[in-house]
Amino acid sequence: MLDKKYYINPETLSYERVRLTRKQLYRYVGLFSFGLICLAILMRFGFERFYPTPREIIYQQENNNLRAEYVALNLELQQVESQLVDLRNRDDRFYRAILSLDPIPNTIRSFGTGGSERGQHLMNLREPGMVRNVSNRIDNITNKVRLQNNSLSAVLDEALDKQEFLACKPSINPISPADPVWLTSSYGYRKDPFTGKRSAHHGIDLAGQIGLDIHCTGAGTVIFAKTNRHGYGKEVVVDHGFGYTTTYAHLDDILVEKGQKLKRGEIVGTLGSTGRSTGPHLHYEIRKDNRAVNPFYFFYENLSSEEYTLLASQASYPEGSYQPVAMSQK
């Protein structure tokens, strides 16, 4: 409450109350209102400073949730990274090793795993570290997965190639172990039975009964199936790819045609004595890049009579050990 003010009127010599002029009154009201507005503004900012608004509380909660999610994301990324390391080790030490492929050098593995350009804009954030870290890790993982994917594709191609190679490479005896045969001439130099002179024998001779089944020793394509006028009589030559061919000569009967595709174990003809032959036998020859090699090195499959029969009936690639074994000789 404003105190009432009085003054002495010199004319009446009595106390009279001081009355404000209208102008003074407006000035006082104006000042008072301005003061109130300033106070309200100060209170508002002061209040916000210490007491967040409901919207700010919501933002704060969202921020906390995002932080928690980033922490969880980082942990998940850590697990993915450790699985990638496992995959990489298996790739280098197992898959590539068994296929004789070189491990991928570390320089290539670590290529593209540095800082991320994509995360540059995140530097503007108040706390860019956590977000940038996740962004960089995702980039690194993406690069590693891409590299691993390429590596596994190469491994798969190599495995398919090797599988085909193993199916095609000559690796069994051309005559079943169940059939009685004996080796009459081995690979290398020998005395020619016709001329008596020392000459190279490019294959092995297996003597047996006329009519025994002669089997193809690896998957391939028949490239020759007729009488050879230079001494081999009725002859079948199979191209196995990868530089390998096999020759089955002096046959009694040819049971395949030129161009025919064969699986390992299929019958190409029967044992005979056609051409330059002193008795019923099979001349079996293997060539690698057109040079004769010793067939004994190619009898990898240690098949029993039963396994051989099964193979011949199914004409498919068998599972088996790779111990080189001598042929059955009787």
Ligand SMILES: [Zn+2]
């Ligand atoms: Zn021979």
